[in-house]
Amino acid sequence: MRHGEVHNPDGVLYGRRAGYHLSELGRKMAERVAEHLAGRDLTHVVSSPLERAQETAGPVAKAHALTVATDERLIEAANVFEGKTFGVGDGALRRPANWRHLTNPFRPSWGEPYVEQVVRMMAALHAARDAARGHEALAVSHQLPIWTVRSYVEKRRLWHDPRKRQCTLASLTTFTFQGDRIVSVGYTEPARDLVPAHLLAGAKPVKGAKGFGA
Numbered sequence: 001m002r003h004g005e006v007h008n009p010d011g012v013l014y015g016r017r018a019g020y021h022l023s024e025l026g027r028k029m030a031e032r033v034a035e036h037l038a039g040r041d042l043t044h045v046v047s048s049p050l051e052r053a054q055e056t057a058g059p060v061a062k063a064h065a066l067t068v069a070t071d072e073r074l075i076e077a078a079n080v081f082e083g084k085t086f087g088v089g090d091g092a093l094r095r096p097a098n099w100r101h102l103t104n105p106f107r108p109s110w111g112e113p114y115v116e117q118v119v120r121m122m123a124a125l126h127a128a129r130d131a132a133r134g135h136e137a138l139a140v141s142h143q144l145p146i147w148t149v150r151s152y153v154e155k156r157r158l159w160h161d162p163r164k165r166q167c168t169l170a171s172l173t174t175f176t177f178q179g180d181r182i183v184s185v186g187y188t189e190p191a192r193d194l195v196p197a198h199l200l201a202g203a204k205p206v207k208g209a210k211g212f213g214a
Contacts, residue, residue, distance in 0.1 A: 001140045003048075003056040004029035004170045004191070005199075015082035016075060022055045029170035029191040034059035036172075036190035037138065042066070044132035046124075047140040048074040056170070057140040069131075073124035076142040079111040106159045114148050114158035121149035129177050143167045153182055166201040168192065 004026030006014065014020045022030065037060055046069040047057040057068045103109045121141070128137040147165040150173055151158055166187055167173065174186035192200070 001033060001056065001060075001138055001173075002143050002146055002167050002169060002171050003050075003052045003140055005195075006052050011085050013079065013081050013084055015077075015079045016050065017082055018051065021051050025194060026052070026169070027055070029194050030056045030059045032191040032194060033170050033172070034063045036188075038063055041135045042132070042138055043135040044128060044137040045069065045140075046071050046074065046128055046131070046137065048072075048076065048142060050076060050142075053140045053142065057138065060138055071124050071127065071139070073120040073127075074139055074141040074145070077112040077117055077144045077148075081110065108159065117145050117148045118152045118158070121145050122152070125149070125175055125182075126180070129180075146173050150185060153185055168201045169195050169199060171201070 003022070005023045006020050006026060007023040008014060008020060033056075042060070042064045043066070045057050045061040045064070045066050047053045049070050049072055053074070054068060054070070061068045107113050124139060124141075128139045131137060143165060144162075147160070147167045148158055150167075151160065153175065168189050170191040171187065171189045174184075174188070175182050176184045176186070189195070189201075
């Protein structure tokens with residue numbers, strides 16, 4: 001699961017920074033997903049250590065009388081632009097100081113390599129499967145790591161256009177295991193009606209919109 005909307009009025013790319021919590025809307029998204037999963041056979045809930053992910057996991061864990069475990073491998077991808085505004089129409093790509101970080105989109109040069117994200121996320125998925133073997137687990141993470149590991153499982157290239165990620169706020173990307181092997185991937189958006197239109201999967205960027213972080 002990707003976490004819900006974050007309170008971020010300044011439009012900062014918060015990345016791995018601490019202190020970014022769910023907004024009121026984000027809390028509603030988390031509650032909506034908890035309702036959606038109420039009848040599921042969940043025996044394990046695990047989350048990225050970042051506050052927004054932990055707060056998203058909370059309602060689901062509570063509904064199943066579970067505690068939220070923490071797995072560092074579910075954390076957001078590292079990014080050199082953390083703490084900066086880096087959005088559509090703000091001119092960030094025209095600033096010479098940023099160019100050295102944008103030389104290789106295939107790695108990518110501005111943050112944690114895609115391959116490293118796949119390795120840690122696959123390890124986290126297998127750990128969650130083991131913790132709930134024979135049942136279901138919920139792992140709460142962040143947009144880029146979720147999309148990267150899904151791309152790997154579905155045998156797509158890892159480098160991509162961020163605008164085309166199918167990983168909306170509070171969405172569920174489901175990996176079904178048969179033994180130790182992933183046999184299918186599913187995707188649902190239980191809180192779709194709560195997500196601002198410009199933040200839905202595949203939406204066109206809106207100049208000045210505060211759609212940052214992951």
